[in-house]
Amino acid sequence: MTEFAPVPDFARGPEIPESGYLVTELGGGAYGVTSGLDNTMFLVTKKGVVVVDAPLDLGEKLLVGIEEVTPKPITHLIYSHAHADHIGSAHFLARDGLKIVSHELTAQFIKEAKDDRRPLPNETFKGKKSELNVDGERIILEYTGDWHQAGNLFIHLPEQKILTAIDSFTVKNAPFFRLLFSAHVPAYFDAMDQMLDYDFETVVSGHMSLFGTPEDVQTNREYIRDLRAAAAEALRTVDLGEAAAGVPDDNRQARLKVWMDAVVARATELMPASWDKRLGGHDIFLADNLNAVAWSVFID
Ligand SMILES: [Zn+2]
Structure with a gap:
């Protein structure tokens, strides 16, 4: 079995109680x-x-967690994007009168998925921006590009100074596999700059137990810039002919694979070795992340 570095203390986050969730x-x-x-996050307004989102892993515990805070009904469910790991428990929240809000591209993906766990949105918007006003609370939804999946949203609560950007990065950790499976790597790089343009103190980014700060976004931006610099230098210096010397000339796909490896x-x-001390999971996902970045530098 592959050996991984132990989880550093700074990346651990709070202990999760036996109930399986923490609010x-x-x-x-x-x-x-x-x-x-x-x-994920929720906002208690005057009436509801x-x-x-309704993450798959939380299941009905999401409802228990909300009930622990307030007896008010859930009036709105906003989908950050279409992936099942983030909205696969939405069916537990579904009831008559619930407004399910998303970008229309997200609705399209859900329609195609034909997944009973992900009820279709009933309020969608086209274009780049929409704003919800719920009992006087402002919630700004912005689609700036397909940095994770087409239709993905930045969800900004200006009053609370909270930015929800699900699957944008992992707080105190290196990005999961291949930049969290970004659909478009150049847009992923832009997203870090776009996030830092918002006025926020807390960022909710979708994975693990920690919520972050603008500094955490900056750290991720620095990390992915290091990935890109390392990938660009390696692309410049690793020669396909040399790297694939042992592979027959007529097996072109195999030569490409050996070269990229x-x-x-x-x-x-x-990559600077100091990242071991700055982000958890750096060793776990380094090759996956570099593969995604190197292909993007090569072809995008
Ligand atoms: Zn996702």
């Missing part, structure tokens, strides 16, 4: 909720509750 007050009526693997291996050596 954290984020201020201004907003709360974060996590299972340890997935997280606005929930962002050599590019990733070289880029791995070029």
Whole structure:
């Protein structure tokens, strides 16, 4: 079995109780909720509750966590994007009168998925921006590009200074596999700059148990820029002919595969070793992330 570095203390986050979930007050009526693997947030308004996503891993514990805070009904469910790990428990929240809000591209993906766990949105918008006003609370939804999946939203609560950007990065950790499976790597790089343009103090980013700060976004931006610099240098210096010398000329796909593996291996050596002390999971996902970045630098 592959050996991994132990989880550093700074990346651990709070202990999850035996109940399997933890609710954290984020201020201004907003709360974060996590299972340890997935997280999201909800906002208690005068008359009800606005929930962002319903992560698969939380299941019905999301409802229990909300009930622990307030007896008010859930009036709105906002889908950050279409992926089942973030909205696969939405069917537990579904009832008559619930407004399910998303970008229309997200609705399209859900329609195609034909998944009973993900009820279709009943309020969608086209274009870049929409704003919800729920009992005087402003919730700004912005689609700036397909940095994770087409239709993905930044969800900004200006009053509470909270930015919800699900699957944008992992707080105190390196990005999960291949930049969290970004659909478009150049847009992923842009997203870090876009996030830092918002006025926020807390960021909810969808995975693990910690909620972050603008500094955490900056750290992720610095990390992915290092990935890109290492990948670019490796692409410049690793020669396909040399790297694939042992592979027959007529097996072109195999030559490409062997070359890219050599590019990733070289880029791995070029990454500053100090990241071990700054982000958890750096060793776990380094090759996956470099592979995604190197292909993007090569073809985008
Ligand atoms: Zn996702």
